[in-house]
Amino acid sequence: MKIIMLGAPGAGKGTQAKMLAGKYNIPHISTGDIFRSNIKNGTELGKKAKEYMDQGMLVPDELTVDLVIDRVQNEDCKNGYILDGFPRTIPQAEALTKALSERNEKIDAAVDVEVPDEAIVTRMSGRRACVSCGATYHIVHNPTKTPGICDACGEKLILRDDDKPETVQKRLTVYHEQTQPLIDYYKGLGVLVSVDGTKDLNDVFSDICAILEK
Ligand code: ADP
Ligand code: ADP
Ligand code: ZN
Numbered sequence: 001m002k003i004i005m006l007g008a009p010g011a012g013k014g015t016q017a018k019m020l021a022g023k024y025n026i027p028h029i030s031t032g033d034i035f036r037s038n039i040k041n042g043t044e045l046g047k048k049a050k051e052y053m054d055q056g057m058l059v060p061d062e063l064t065v066d067l068v069i070d071r072v073q074n075e076d077c078k079n080g081y082i083l084d085g086f087p088r089t090i091p092q093a094e095a096l097t098k099a100l101s102e103r104n105e106k107i108d109a110a111v112d113v114e115v116p117d118e119a120i121v122t123r124m125s126g127r128r129a130c131v132s133c134g135a136t137y138h139i140v141h142n143p144t145k146t147p148g149i150c151d152a153c154g155e156k157l158i159l160r161d162d163d164k165p166e167t168v169q170k171r172l173t174v175y176h177e178q179t180q181p182l183i184d185y186y187k188g189l190g191v192l193v194s195v196d197g198t199k200d201l202n203d204v205f206s207d208i209c210a211i212l213e214k
Pocket of ligand 3: 135152
């Protein structure tokens with residue numbers, strides 16, 4: 001199963017992607033996680049990506065597309081994968097469709113997690129992230145067993161620089177301009193499904209599973 005997660009920053013894409021990856025035993029591929037791990041390791045890509053990420057802007061397609069197209073050709077992707085945070089622009093989506101069609105493959109579902117902007121800013125200020133394993137938590141809605149420590153891997157959690165309210169506002173604007181058009185793009189390909197992302201995260205997960213298993 002090849003799945004794309006769509007939705008605003010903070011809609012819960014990563015949370016749901018991790019749960020789906022566990023259930024279907026396929027990799028969770030998050031471009032944000034890939035960039036953050038490059039930043040942490042001080043790579044050239046990380047240095048370039050950070051300039052854009054800190055401002056709430058998208059990393060240019062030239063730095064993003066090949067990375068993902070290569071990644072989905074890995075051996076561990078042969079039974080499918082979940083793309084989280086990619087594609088984020090129409091050119092990225094077109095590049096993905098083209099690369100897949102060259103191998104007679106296609107995306108099975110693009111899951112749009114719908115959350116209104118008003119709910120996003122408060123959600124983000126409570127988000128805590130693990131840069132080691134990519135897990136995300138929320139201080140109220142999805143707390144860890146020990147405050148500040150990742151349940152999955154034991155590393156210290158961070159409050160992302162780009163989760164400050166000013167940057168979140170900018171990211172929402174960028175989302176509406178550049179990423180929201182993907183909803184129509186995947187509707188056109190006949191694979192769009194939408195879920196109400198304001199529900200409790202376990203209910204959102206059940207809704208997604210029910211749709212995927214239809
Ligand atoms: P969120 O999950 O909150 O939406 P991500 O971790 O997916 O955030 O992304 C964080 C930042 O990384 C984005 O604001 C953007 O700067 C960059 N980024 C991630 N994925 C992409 C992509 N596909 N294209 C361009 N930039 C990206
Ligand atoms: P995205 O990957 O779309 O940016 P995340 O999965 O990181 O979003 O979720 C953003 C924040 O909201 C995190 O702190 C997460 O724990 C929390 N969250 C995720 N889903 C829900 C939900 N259904 N209800 C309340 N909070 C949620
Ligand atoms: Zn972790």
